[in-house]
Amino acid sequence: MLAEVGLAALALAFGAATYAVIAALWGALRHREAFIISARNAALLVFPLTLGASLALLIALMTAQYQIAYVWQVTNPNTPDFYRFTALWGSQSGSLLFWNLLMSGFSFVALLINWNSNRRLMPWFIVYTMAVSAFFLGLSLLLENPFARIWIMPDGSVAQTVFIPAGAEGPSAVRLAATARGLNPLLRHFGMIIHPPLLYLGFVSFVIPFAFAMSALASGDLSTNWIKAARRWALIAWLFLSLGLLLGGRWAYDVLGWGGYWGWDPVENAAFIPWLIGTAFLHSVMIQEKRGMLKVWNMFLIIFTFSAVIFGTFATRSGLIDSVHSFAQSSIGGAMFLFWAAVTLVSVGLTLWRWNRGELRSEHGFAGLASRETLFVLNNVVFVALALAIFWGSFGAPILSELVFNTDISLGASYFTQVTAPLFAAMYILMGIAPLSAWGAGSAKRLGRAMVVPFGLTLIALLLIGIAGTRGGGALFAYGIVMLSGFVALYEIGRSGAARARATGENIVQATIALFGRNRRRYGGFIVHLGITVIGLGVIGSTLFQAETQQTLRPGEALQFQDYSMTFQGIDAGQIAEDGRFMDIANLTLARNGAQVASLRPRHDIYPSTEGQQGMTMIIPGSYSTLENDFYVLFVAGQADGSATFKVYINPLINLIWWGGLILIVGTLISAWPAESAPASVRERRRAKPTAAGVVA
Amino acid sequence: MTYPDPLTELSQPDAAPPRRRGLGPFGLLALIGVVVIAAIFGVALVRNSQSQPESGTAPDFSMTTFDGQPVSLSGLRGKVVVLNFWASWCGPCRDEADALEAMWRDYQDDGVVVLGVAFADLDPDSVAFMNEFGITYPNGPDTGTIISKELYHITGVPETFIIDQQGQVRQFIYSVVNEQDLRETVDSLLAEGESAS
Amino acid sequence: MRACNASSRRSLLILAFGLLILLVASLTQAQDGGAAITDDQVNAIARQMFCPVCENEPLDVCMTAACIRWREDIRGQLAAGRTESQIIADFVARYGERASATPLDPTLRGLSVYVPWLIAGALLLGGVGVFWRWRSTQRHVPTAPPADHPPVEAADEAAYRATLERDLKD
Secondary structure (H helix, E strand, O other), X not given: OHHHHXXXXXXXXXXXXXXXXXXHHHHHHHXXXXXXXXXXXXXXXXXXXXXXXXXXXXXXXXXXXXXXXXHHHHOOOOOOHHHHHHHHHOOHHHHHHHHHHHHHHHHXXXXXXXXXXXXXXXXXXXXHHHHHHHHHHHHHHHHOOOOOEEEEOOOOOEEEEOOOOOOOEOOOHHHHHHHOOOOOHHHOOHHHHHHHHHHHHHHHHOHHHHHHHHHHXXXXXXOOHHHHHHHHHHHHHHHHHHHHHHHHHHHHHHHHOOOOOOOOOHHHHHHHHHHHHHHHHHHHHHHHHHHOOOHHHHHHHHHHHHHHHHHHHHHHHHOOOOOOOOOOOOOOHHHHHHHHHHHHHHHHHHHHHHHHOOOOOOOOOOOOOOOHHHHXXXXXXXXXXXXHHHHHHHHHHHHHHHHHXXXXXXXXXXXXXXXXXHHHHHHHHHHHHHHHOOOOOOOHHHHHXXXXXXXXXXXXXXXXXXXXXXXXXXXXXHHHHHHHHHHHHHHHHHHHHHHHHHHHOOOHHHHHHHHXXXXXXXXXXXXXXXXXXXXXXXXXXXXXXXXXXEEEEOOOOEEEEOOEEEEEEEXXXXXXXXXXXXXXXXXXXEEEOOEEEEEEOOEEEEEOOEOOEOOEEEEEOEEEEOOOEEEEEEEEEXXXXXXXXXXXXXXXXXXXXXXXXXXXXXXXXXXXXXXXXXXXHHHHHHHHOOOOOOOOO | OOOOOHHHHOOOOOOXXXXXXXXXHHHHHHHHHHHHHHHHHHHHHHHHOOOOOOOOXXXXXXXXXXXXXXXXXXXXXXXXXXXXXXXXXXXXXXXHHHHHHHHHHHHHHHOEEEEEEEXXXXXXXXXXXXXXXXXOXXXXXXXXXXXXXXXXXXXOOOEEEEEOOOOEXXXXXXXXXXXXXXXXXXXXXXXXXXXXX | OHHHHHHHHHHHHHHHHHHHHHHHHHHHHHHHHHHOOOHHHHHHHHXXXXXXXXXXXXXXXXOOXXXXXXXXXXXXXXXXXXXXXXXXXXXXXXXXXXXXXXXXXXXXXXXXXXXXXXXXXXXHHHHHHHHHHHHHHHHHOXXXXXXXXXXXXXXXXXXXXXXXXXXXXX
């Protein structure tokens, strides 16, 4: 029953999205208002219908309807309720439905919010968002249907189909429950509850700014209207993507057991590339807003952000590259590839067409070399170079090498750090200079004068770090440029607060708060910069100064590493957890400078092999965390004589990455928070006379 | 509610009429770039979606066995070949070692060759494994991991291919072989070969 | 003569004893050299290689049986006195380029390492091209900064406040 309900909802959602595309297209081309309204109503239906389908699957998961093949695949009778819920995105077809749910949700909200303020763009906005939705709903419906059920055919074979095959019967519930597989062990972790949804949110929400850009191109309204509508959505998408990346790192650190948070795996990189291009877009779009320049470039940036999103999804889900993260090879690869190529080609073509007609010309001339425009263009160069270099390392070089030289290669972390480090350095340097520059006219002299205070603060901080024992020119340089960008952000906040305080007579705190209120975007941006600085410090510390050692200890023996002493107490073998896995737990006590600080229990989680599924062992680390560093230990292997091998990492400053992430969230929220844009008088009028105009103008 | 006149919104500074000309060099480059990249990834996708051959001509290869004898698949034309990919570190490979060796002993005079290819294995480990199970059929290392990954696209070990007298793949066995099934398949291929000749 | 003989025999004996000690010492040292390869030395090399069975997992962190054997092989080669680059080259020869985290083949190495720099260089050129165009637009179409964006080059405080005010205007 549930399967039928879900299937019907999914099919209707697909139908509504397809209808909305056609009706909106017709309405926009023929200027038929009725069609546009009808398209809007259909588009608004897609989200509730997808929600219905998702709820049907969720209920099936929670109530253990194992006849639905997806439920059978990702849960079994031992699966706790919590993981039954998260199993919704635990495998290909479910996660695709979940992706659809999020994407239609964004389109729904954007349609409601932006309907009145952007009427010229909205018909085309419906065309684009619904075309993308229709594609993904079609994939869900036709190629990766989560509602396929297991049937016993008349000849005794087993089939998985959506509809009942002739003469087939449902298998016995007992047999289904006994053979059900259960969630991939890698996904049984708290981080997995949040990381994929956030990453998906970041991915799918870029469809909104993309659709606004395309609507501008299609409708010919190439003023800053689309940017005004898109920029907040772009910020929100960027926030989700940042959070998805950060939590993905946290999950890897906690579960994958390699001592780090970022392995430069192709799938991680596939999520990082849209983040980089999106960041370039968020900056460069300001030039267009303020100065009317770089219109074509901005179009390309948002197109390629979205193209990278689709490419990332495609690369992850199609088996194009092999990765720890990738879903099993599946049938949707070809379809996703064609969609990616079509989206990119159509968008690029549309941009070139408008450009050719002279409709994307710059409105202002170039002012000064030290102006903010110049620095933002450089910033764009750096971000795009980063994106391309990472793309090249993860996809370009391996694929070309295979096609041309018939040799399989794979590039490791050392390649990526070597190539990206100078580019990241350039990024931080620009981040340190650009906020102090001015739009239009800029003079190098004034820029230089503004740099004095932050530069001085950086030198003092470097001196302190040097005294504290950090050595090495490269490390000090890296810390220096990262801190400079942070001090610049702080200094700029303080400087403008002080200027306002002097002008208005408020005290500096009031003045600063008032400034934040007046331009949330600008000051939120500074807070984001501060967050990126803190993350940068964490990355430098944990990359350049990570220390590791591997040793074998007998019970009672201790390992000395830096100022830590770790004593091996013994192993609790064969513990059984409630979900059926076995655990071998090593008991360790950790002392620092002679004082005991923690007991750590790194362990092996052993998932026994079941019918049709290979067994799996996961190595879960134990860690002791302080602001200064993490003591991170892996139980590598136990020996027959009772001794055990441990791998110990000391990761300096790693927690700054998570703290920086929090600052970044706060900053982005400040930036994206809706401001009362209308003047007070207009607001007054609105309040007095509630508009009944509604949707029909 | 009214909407601003769209024309006043178009903030084109100079209302010059739209220029009409062909694609500029940059535009052309951008389009070609996108098409080329898309084509490359399309080809890569097609190639990467290749899986183990289950029919058709078995990709030819040659290798040197652990005893130093050169072997090539094309040199075994006319014989039924049981091509087995294995490794000493692989648990399930231990379960099928005896069955494969028994096959070889029973059928080697009837025109059947069992051929082992060690995947990502250390040579001394492979030899120790062969001594442990008394394996006498030809076995060799997959130098450069070419036979297993580039030609037969295996996803793990053990995997086994049964190749007929004409060099066609007739069966692909994912995971451990079942000795009974293996004998039946080989018997039918031998019968086929006899009736053909 | 006798004394001399005796003393020479003693010195011979001492010499032989000394040689024996040296021999034993050198033997134990050689043996120590084999046993003294630490996990850390092995991991330092394994980090630059990939696991043969799990895609894209560095060899030093992979825990599969195959990886454990490979690391033992590295240990053996280190004990035999081979260098890091020799060991990696040996693995590449036996198992293909995929074993190494950076390709050893000079063409492939060049392809992977230099292309990003070419890309970055091309982009920078593009950026310079944009400046060029801005400059020439300015020369040909002298669009003076519009009225609401006056060039500010006055006293510092006032200038800064003016810039700030302009920035604050969303």
